[in-house]
Amino acid sequence: MSRIAVIGGGIAGTTAAVELARAGNKVTLIEKTDTLGGNIKDYGCKAVDKCIKCNLCLVDETIIAAQNSPEIEIIYQGLVNDLTGKPGDYNLSVEKDGDFVEVENVESIVLATGFVKWSDLETGTPEFSDDNRVIWASQLEEFMRRRADHSDPEDILKFGSKPNSVVFIQCNGSRSIQEKARYCSKICCGYSYRMARVLKHFYPDLEATIFFIDLQEAGYFLDVNFAELDQAGINYVNCKPIDVSKVDDKLRVLYENQQEGRMETLDADLLVLSEGLHPNDVNERWSMLFNMQLDAYGFLYPLVDEEETGIYLAGSIKGPRDIAATISDGKRVAYRLLKQKQLCKSGGLADV
Numbered sequence: 001m002s003r004i005a006v007i008g009g010g011i012a013g014t015t016a017a018v019e020l021a022r023a024g025n026k027v028t029l030i031e032k033t034d035t036l037g038g039n040i041k042d043y044g045c046k047a048v049d050k051c052i053k054c055n056l057c058l059v060d061e062t063i064i065a066a067q068n069s070p071e072i073e074i075i076y077q078g079l080v081n082d083l084t085g086k087p088g089d090y091n092l093s094v095e096k097d098g099d100f101v102e103v104e105n106v107e108s109i110v111l112a113t114g115f116v117k118w119s120d121l122e123t124g125t126p127e128f129s130d131d132n133r134v135i136w137a138s139q140l141e142e143f144m145r146r147r148a149d150h151s152d153p154e155d156i157l158k159f160g161s162k163p164n165s166v167v168f169i170q171c172n173g174s175r176s177i178q179e180k181a182r183y184c185s186k187i188c189c190g191y192s193y194r195m196a197r198v199l200k201h202f203y204p205d206l207e208a209t210i211f212f213i214d215l216q217e218a219g220y221f222l223d224v225n226f227a228e229l230d231q232a233g234i235n236y237v238n239c240k241p242i243d244v245s246k247v248d249d250k251l252r253v254l255y256e257n258q259q260e261g262r263m264e265t266l267d268a269d270l271l272v273l274s275e276g277l278h279p280n281d282v283n284e285r286w287s288m289l290f291n292m293q294l295d296a297y298g299f300l301y302p303l304v305d306e307e308e309t310g311i312y313l314a315g316s317i318k319g320p321r322d323i324a325a326t327i328s329d330g331k332r333v334a335y336r337l338l339k340q341k342q343l344c345k346s347g348g349l350a351d352v
């Protein structure tokens with residue numbers, strides 16, 4: 001019996017797999033790690049007094065549905081090694097535990113192998129990376145995830161001691177020619193704002209400062225009143241700091257006060273570096289194996305119509321997007337694929 005192969009078990013691939021299985025298709029989901037969820041599996045809830053719409057909640061249900069679906073076979077720790085065949089009847093060779101598994105009679109393929117975080121890249125290593133007061137946003141996400149099981153009110157996020165001041169530096173690994181990422185990663189303005197809110201909730205006296213180049217408007221600031229944030233001790237400063245140095249037990253941030261036109265410093269106990277979304281290295285291989293095109297940054301887009309080849313791209317493999325946009329894209333791809341199948345069956349189109 002023919003099947004659909006989905007490569008990558010992040011939220012894009014898992015959403016597409018569940019939608020396709022619900023429509024009665026056999027799906028083989030190939031994930032290179034031993035869990036589903038992708039990059040978001042280590043993130044935590046950012047609710048304080050109320051839900052703050054980070055959209056993480058949207059994910060668990062889909063992962064459970066994929067794990068429980070009799071129509072979905074999941075190959076964990078699988079790496080696609082080769083593709084043979086033709087549109088409508090592909091074979092995939094998958095390397096698993098040193099052996100090769102053949103996935104045969106594959107009528108369509110969804111490629112959803114996502115992105116890598118800036119902190120996963122060698123070039124992303126910050127100065128003072130050995131200092132535990134300098135952390136990546138993804139590490140703060142892990143703190144957020146663990147906060148529920150910690151009882152010391154002074155150290156609810158397990159920093160070791162109560163921080164009095166925190167600085168967020170935005171746009172790391174994005175909006176930079178030097179870092180080969182001129183694009184905006186779209187998600188870091190939102191998560192930094194949410195994480196600052198959580199920190200303020202647990203440490204009301206905390207001074208939080210967010211240094212930003214630009215604010216991504218993607219819905220995050222709908223309910224934000226910046227004057228109120230300022231009064232609450234979350235300050236937005238419009239510039240990228242020039243330098244960070246260690247002075248006594250503080251981290252000293254040097255920046256240009258653009259309104260006053262002079263250099264100033266700000267001391268912090270904790271420095272959070274936002275991190276952007278970068279193309280997965282595997283994209284280069286996929287471009288050759290699946291006949292896709294790399295864009296100027298290394299994300300993928302189809303060279304020919306996906307309906308013609310039966311090979312579709314879903315989620316952040318195509319470029320930065322948040323969870324909601326990724327889920328929508330996973331569903332949209334599944335819908336397009338199902339529509340194509342219907343057309344082929346009804347004879348409306350030549351079978352691919």
Ligand SMILES: Cc1cc2nc3c(=O)[nH]c(=O)nc-3n(C[C@H](O)[C@H](O)[C@H](O)COP(=O)(O)OP(=O)(O)OC[C@H]3O[C@@H](n4cnc5c(N)ncnc54)[C@H](O)[C@@H]3O)c2cc1C
Nearest residue numbers: 008010011012032038039054113114115315316321322323
């Ligand atoms: C620090 C940080 C915080 C964020 N916070 C938020 C937030 O609060 N809200 C929000 O909406 N978004 C947030 N995002 C964005 C969110 O992470 C993405 O929207 C989402 O992860 C995209 O999902 P994806 O499935 O496209 O990719 P991924 O999550 O990257 O999933 C890709 C999957 O493919 C697998 N894979 C990779 N290569 C292969 C291969 N060769 N073979 C097989 N499988 C492979 C991976 O193991 C992974 O499971 C955040 C991002 C970062 C970096």
Ligand code: SF4
Nearest residue numbers: 045047051054055057
């Ligand atoms: S995980 Fe995100 S969406 Fe869910 S309750 Fe927490 S803040 Fe709200």
Ligand code: SF4
Nearest residue numbers: 174184185186188189
């Ligand atoms: S989302 Fe915000 S922090 Fe991230 S790259 Fe875009 S402007 Fe910079």
